[in-house]
Amino acid sequence: MAFIPHTEADVAAMLAAIGVARIEELFDEVPAELRVKSLAGVPEALNEMEIGRLMSERAHSDGIALSFLGAGAYEHHIPAAVWAITTRGEFYSAYTPYQAEASQGTLQLTYEFQSMMARLTGMAVANASMYDGASATAEAALMAVRANRKSRSARILVPLTLHPHYRRVASATAANQGLKFEELPYGAQEGITLPDALARYETEDITALIVPQPNFFGRLEDVDALTDWAHAHGILVIAVVNPTALALLKPPGEWGARGADIAVGEGQPLGVPLSSGGPYFGFMTTRMEYVRQMPGRIVGRTLDAAGKEGFTLTLQAREQHIRRAKATSNICTNQGLLMTAATIYLSLLGPQGLTRTAAAAHARTRELVTALTRVPGVRPAFTGPCFHEAVLQLDRPAAPVLRALAGRGIIGGLDLAGYYPELGNALLVCATETKTSADIERYRAALSEALQSVRAA
């Protein structure tokens, strides 16, 4: 077991070559009192047939519900080719491409990924991906502090309309380095960041403004106005965007007069399954002038000794294995496999496929909102356009309603009570191209019943 191929004869010959009698002796430099006495917490081994059965049983018990959850992770169709190729051993079991000559596949694919993300976000350069959208946002804030040399405050304005988990990750990651995150309120009717919220900062030293698009409520922020306001006051703009939405929405590179300075986001919608939260990948793109402030791996195209084009990791002087304590970040990996999946996904969808996907997701969400707000006791929480996600107001707390729906095999969305108590009984719902009109009708009917039964109880 343990995937060890040695025969008894191998072991005997190897021990003889080393000059010891037993494997045990190879640990003679370890103090005897430190040797493990018991591993009782680890069960006996299962063979592949047995583990297969156990995992299948557990997966089956979790089942697959009809889900209308979004909130930062989105269900999309994933072409079969994406994971069939991504899990090829040559991608799956390769390491970081430090030996460039033996890693041209991963390197070229990363270059293609960088090119696609730069085009999608309308920015000049991209890195090879980050852990996830939340950690990419935190890294963008740290990067903004390095890039904005006119600002000394390390104060970052964060709208409350940014994903609440992203806000927590940013502060857990960056607060130790002296960054101060200051929260911007949103308009109670509009569900977006309003100019009034910014006015008080006009005379202060602010390093960066984060602008989510669409925001956590699915609402569309006035990105041009926010960007221009920030730039007028020497503040950098960090765009936090949904990559599917970018097929239809103005890319960060075109926001306002000058465009955003850094764009980041969660890459999961691009061919990565929901998988209970990971592995996903974050993406990050920026202006050329800030490329040396960008964390993470970057691949460049160059020439080999014979003048032939090839690919290699570049700008490594920013990274921890060279700069140690002075590196731009301690990050030494990207989410290579997920980036691989996204690159294949974007190649299969292309401009038309991605645009159709975004449009279908948006249309389904509108259909969903229309259907659900026909149910008595349900109304939209905000006025104004959304993109493929929306907040509904219920006439009673969402939690028991969601439990009743779950009992009917429907996951009805996210209860916002814990995140935004000021919104009352708010529910965040999402539909993408994977939902049919029949699915939406099933939800509407179940919600109608659930509200009646909860009311009765």
Place this chain on the structure above:
Amino acid sequence: MPVSEKVVFEYSRPGRGARDQWPQETPAAALSDLPAKLRRARAPELPEIGELEAVRHFTRLSQLNFSIDTHFYPLGSCTMKYNPKACNQYAMLPEFLARHPLAPESHGQGLLACLYELQEMLKAVSGMEGVALSPMAGAQGEFAGVAMIRAYHRARGDLKRNEIIVPEAAHGTNPATATMCGCVVREVPVGREGDVDIDALSRAVGPQTAGIMLTNPSTLGVFERRIVEVARVVHDAGGLLYYDGANLNAILGMVRPGDMGFDVIHMNLHKTFSTPHGGGGPGAGAVGVGARLLPFLPIPVVGREGERYHWLTEADLPQSIGRLSAFMGNTGVLLRAYIYMRMLGREGMRQVGEYATLNANYLLKRLQDAGFDAAYPQRRASHEFIVTLKRQARDLNVTAMDFAKRLLDYGFHAPTTYFPLIVPECLLIEPTETETRDTLDAFVTAMTQIEKEAEREPARVTSAPHTMPVRRLDDVRAARQLDLTWKPTAQP
């Protein structure tokens, strides 16, 4: 190996595409609510290619890689062992893939049971009191570990402790992490036999010491023999001990970091527990802590009440260092590690440590017999060891990098080169337990051949590789004439 492959954009033709993958077109009216000023003017310039073209292109790209599945990959400090296919297959069951991270616990008891049991198994092999699974890579695990040390001192009102000690041979991530946590780094030297210099350490510690970050076996491929003394010195000074789990494979099932005196550990599940490296991620850097640091674990953690599993969040762990990922870290990676650990079982854990050590010591001895110089010849190898090519560089003008590149021509991925920084012209070699004796013998033969070439025909080695898709790349040009995204060249 294929010789080269066009960039995907070069296959693109306007109007072509994998149409079977696209949803139906949506009537424009359905988008009428999106204000024009927020709309994109032109569709993004992604490639327009058919499905078969895409499949061929990316399959060919894969063939330009070395990987564990295709080549011996003795990359020191990276534990490039076999990634069992079952781990991938059963982590990718449709129900696991389809589950939304915010779905209710009632719709995830199977998953949560796996994660809970993974926490318990990791506690057992590390000798720790609590484990959190959410860090998404070793570096994020390190960050969590040092952030917990800092939070612990602060919670006690001991605000002066902001210095992290690292040995000079440490991974670059250690000092980078300490900086990210707002700490100051202090390096201590290692002695001639590779152990931490205890006298220097005793002088370095004090009321400013937050903790020490150590890898054991160290990055020099040897076990830190005076670890108990190191722990005493640091603890007596009021500091805590951080275990960098990069080399846990060497001692798995044999020695536990908790028993050595460590207070906090991160475990690279993509090394010791064989989840895939994926061309540079995703990893997973679960953290384990002793009793003192339990309240500070990053959230979420999986808890159990009776037969029900649930998430522990801020409400349960108010002193937590917080959330490090949008959801639950790299869950799919955690499932792979769980499957691997269940397949190994108790006995398999010990065998990993034993056979990784056997393979490393055998390979070291064979290379020494072939005339290569070990950096620490008086020491046992752990699961890896360092060969120094200082003599070859001096006498033959052939460097460690030249050997590394020539090994590619012989069908072996190169060992880690020029790390640790304190050993000149070094190769850090880690064969792992999953390789056969025959493969190790073949590697020795290749090294011996290269040594002969270096003596008789050095240009053959210094200009290697000769059989790869590309020759050595011009890194200076790559950094000076930045070409980071593809642009169409002007048509002739």
